[in-house]
Amino acid sequence: MKQRTGLILFLLWVLVLAAMPWMASNYAVKIATFLAMYGTLALSWNFIGGYTGYPSFATAAFVGLGAYTGAIAQNAGWMLPAAWLAGAIVTATFAALLGLVILRMKGHYFAIGSIAIVEVLSLVASSWSGMTGGGEGLNVKFLPGGPEYIGRVFLYTMLTLMVAAFIATVLVDRGRLGFGLRCIQQNEDAADMVGIDVTRYKIYAFVLSAVFCGAVGAAYASWVAYISPGDSFSILLTLKVPVMVLLGGPGTVFGPVLGSAAFVLMEETIWAKFLDYHQAILGLVIVLLIFFLPGGLLRLLSRKAAA
Amino acid sequence: MSDILLSVENLSRNFGGIQAVRNVNFTLAEGEIVGLIGPNGAGKTTLVNLITGVFPASSGSVFFRGEDVTRQRPFQAARRGIARTFQIVQPFPAMTVLENVTAGSLFAGAASSRAQAEAEAMAHLEFVGLGADARRPAASLTLPSRKRLELAKSLAMKPRVLMLDEVNAGLNTSEIDQALALIRAIAARGITIILIEHLMKVVLSLSQRILVLHHGELISSGDPQDVVKDPKVIEAYLGSRFAERQKQLAGAAS
């Protein structure tokens, strides 16, 4: 799809989501918030998994770390935006340091290492009760205001994050970094030989894949006002986000937004109608995706458009 | 006398118990075309890998334009102007031919923007004769074309030294002649060349000077015509018995 068409569609999508509080019920606002949230997470993963081709399962580690950082900051009296910023910064720093170690591994080993990080952080959060409330979780101060007001605050927060992640994606895609990451994905040694500082670029991609997740985590903690190791460092989340990007089209600007939107909407419909079988249906969707949509929806749509 | 561009001093590398490169010393002056020959397994590619930072040296040093670059990493070598081609060609397979060369211009070649890099890349593609194939995926090219793509990519990196590792492997006679013409054209641009080759015809016709590597050691260097008659070189390629016979025949003839 042409860049300009895509940009216009994206803008329309953001406007539709933003208009939800005035057009529909609280439930729709909540869904819109999730759409923006997963859109952000998908766009984030796309940097390291889509462009660079490193199968990262660290998303939940970043979201969880952001959640705990934000929650602790908020409980210590920080203002919300400051707490969320802290979540983003701490997570980005963590990713930079972690990246130095873990990005040396390739393929399967990198994937395993990244999942292990999620588990390790989850276990640390369970252990370190003094700081994190341990296995029982942490309560966060409620935001004052009625449910509609709160709904709007978090909808716009997540939307802002999604737009920020989107802008970052466009800039990376068009610039030197994006080109370099694609080269790294194709042939890392050749990329090195051609003058690309492979280590530095991979770390940039990894940090980009973390920073917005950290902010999302912190905002999420403020929204639901209670976090625990299990749901902050959710293995299911960390496995679902790459699937969303695969569904939409990895390594593209619009793929993550398309894929996450399709996935979230599908999941909501399935939850509502087939509660008992919802996992099996999602599993089936994943299996069908792998077999029949190798390039994601975006490639399917552009092929149809070309025909 | 031209400036010394590259200087290799007592360079060694061992892998476990195997000495792949052993105390190699040589210098490269600007504008030279130097041939690097030796039997299979002599360590020629390893030497190139050491100079470009793919492997760290076990001992010794490499100087480039007066700077100690022994510990450099491959991307740093590329940015400094040391480029090399691969025996087994390594493109970015899913990217187009143009994008492959653009990678060279954009990064090592330090183009100011992507558009600028593409323009430069196109010029290099025309130079090597691949202009018409610019939009094709790199994986779809034939072997001779892939070799030319490697050359174009290396040129896009704006090298001062270009190390050509067996560019002619797998080419037929007419393709080799074309390759030779291309290499001469590259040298005419002022790029210093190290040519690793098996084909004596190519080496002798292009090189001003030859280095001979055997079991990782530099056993001979100098004028091409002298080197090929050097008994040590003959022994390395054809065995000690043959060298002995040659000596006897030469002795009997005098």
Added chain:
Amino acid sequence: MSALYAQTLANGLMLGALYACIAVGFSLVWGVLNVINMLHGSFIILGGYLAYFAWTHFQVPPFVSIFGVAALLYLLGYLIQYGLINRVIARPVLTTLTLTFGLDMILYNFMNLAFTATPRRVTLDLGRLEIAGVTLPMDRVWAMLLALAMTAMLFAVLRSSRIGRAIVAVRMDRDAAALMGVRVNKVYAVTFGLGALMAGACGALLSSVFPITTSVTGLFLGKAFVICVIGGLGTVPGALVGGLALGLVESFAGQWFGPVNAILAGFLLMLVLLVVRPTGLMGRKGYE
């Protein structure tokens, strides 16, 4: 040697033997097919449930039903690989992992519906063994011995049988094996079947030692990961070393730091090894 130390050591070794058995199938599949099988944990639990129901409905103890369970799981694994996974076997890590993850979600859902998540355990009162102040519950001892026996049998199969040699050949160099006339697709299916078999059989053994419930599929999968990294991919000795190492680490860490930190210690060890020596203690180069 203090009694506590000896007990912790004994516990660690018994646990380690079971762990080795649960991981060896996963390791083989990873080493030979280059696929991370997210279904592995569910295979273990499925084996456990089947053994449990054999006990409650037909009074067949796990040490006997293990044979039937093994056969059923082998068939299941073979079919899944041959019919589904094989279609995408050449694709990158993320694709195969995601596929097995999707399949796992389906299996998990059906297990939950069929068996519910209530923990089940086969309680066999076989008494205890007391040696030098160390208590060894007999059901664990039998489970450990059988686990070791199964692992040894697998080792023998890989060493001496024709299909076993073929599997090892494919693990070492798939293309060379194909050129030698090995039918790689069949080897893949057999290997995956064997992986499922070992998982299910071990699950059957586990049913007499741990409560079986669908919520621990991830836990066992995680342990399999850790064991593979510690021990090395695709070999039985690797899985043994890894399993014993994890068993000992968890036992001692659990004694000193508590149960949550015991699991943490295992993961930290894995991370350290990933950085320092990703091919594992037994050092065979796995796929990247």
